[in-house]
Amino acid sequence: MKIVSKLLAVTSIAAIAVLAAPTSRADTITVVAGTTHESLWTDTGIDLTGQTINITASGAWSWAFGENVGPDGSLVAFVDDEWIQNGRHGQLIAYVGGDPLLGTAGAPGFTDYIAIGSNGSITGLTGRLWLGFNDDYSSGGEGDNSGSVQATITSVPDSGTSITLFGLALFAMAAARRKLALA
Numbered sequence: 001m002k003i004v005s006k007l008l009a010v011t012s013i014a015a016i017a018v019l020a021a022p023t024s025r026a027d028t029i030t031v032v033a034g035t036t037h038e039s040l041w042t043d044t045g046i047d048l049t050g051q052t053i054n055i056t057a058s059g060a061w062s063w064a065f066g067e068n069v070g071p072d073g074s075l076v077a078f079v080d081d082e083w084i085q086n087g088r089h090g091q092l093i094a095y096v097g098g099d100p101l102l103g104t105a106g107a108p109g110f111t112d113y114i115a116i117g118s119n120g121s122i123t124g125l126t127g128r129l130w131l132g133f134n135d136d137y138s139s140g141g142e143g144d145n146s147g148s149v150q151a152t153i154t155s156v157p158d159s160g161t162s163i164t165l166f167g168l169a170l171f172a173m174a175a176a177r178r179k180l181a182l183a
């Protein structure tokens with residue numbers, strides 16, 4: 001009987017320790033500089049529910065022959081041809097919702113498109129996460145695009161939940177120690 005209760009105590013500690021571990025997970029997705037209007041946007045398959053996510057990216061792509069940039073893009077201005085207008089041309093950008101082609105270009109006051117670059121975050125939005133290339137909003141010049149970047153999307157654990165679970169784990173460990181001492 002004593003052995004059974006010791007085993008139960010150890011099993012409980014292990015189970016609660018797993019629960020207390022941060023619940024972050026990461027997905028790495030290839031985002032292409034699309035050569036058609038639709039393929040300027042990549043469906044990540046991830047549905048956001050208001051949580052905070054971080055996105056880091058690396059790689060190289062081009063909005064025209066000889067114009068190679070990383071996911072941060074360039075300050076060169078092609079204002080009318082940017083999803084985030086007056087933004088960074090060729091930057092990795094994001095959209096949350098059903099169809100990124102239906103968003104409003106990022107004129108002042110509109111926030112449909114989100115600048116990400118090599119390191120960005122999104123919080124408080126609900127819907128499908130899309131990643132895109134800040135070029136060819138209106139020109140139809142997708143045919144000269146090339147390259148891709150790798151974007152790693154990490155869900156940030158809710159610190160309140162983690163702290164609560166950590167506290168529960170400490171409590172369970174203390175209780176188990178008392179049981180073991182009595183056994």
Ligand SMILES: [Ca+2]
Pocket residue numbers: 063064135136141142143144145
């Ligand atoms: Ca282009």
